[in-house]
Amino acid sequence: NTERYIRIMVKAGADMVEIGIPFSDPTAEGPVIQEASTRALSTGVKINDIFDMVRRLRTGDDAVTIPLVFMTYLNP
Template identity: 95%
Template sequence: NTERYIRVMVKAGADMVEIGIPFSDPTAEGPVIQEASTRALSTGVKINDIFDMVRRLRTGEEAVTVPLVFMTY
């Protein structure tokens, strides 16, 4: 799951993390990002789910403090 992967990346030394907000027609993106958007949307991910995840990442004993940057249209 994305939240877990972000925590792993930060623990491994990432100094920032880009979070893609899925879009229904990502024609300006390459095939990997297009497939990721399609897959995320097919599971019912909504933008509020992403914001909730960021809130969880930013709070608690193991809060993520590196910049989290959104990629969106």
């Protein structure tokens, strides 16, 4: 899952991690990001689930301290 992969990236020396917030119509994105959004949304992921994950990552003895940056999308 994403939380586990973020912890692996941190242990491997990542300076920051970008977390994509899935969007239903990411037309300006490439096929990989579009598919990732579609897959995440099909599993029922909501924005509050992502915020909850970040809260878990930021707390405890093994708290992630590197920057976590959200990739969001707007399609007006």
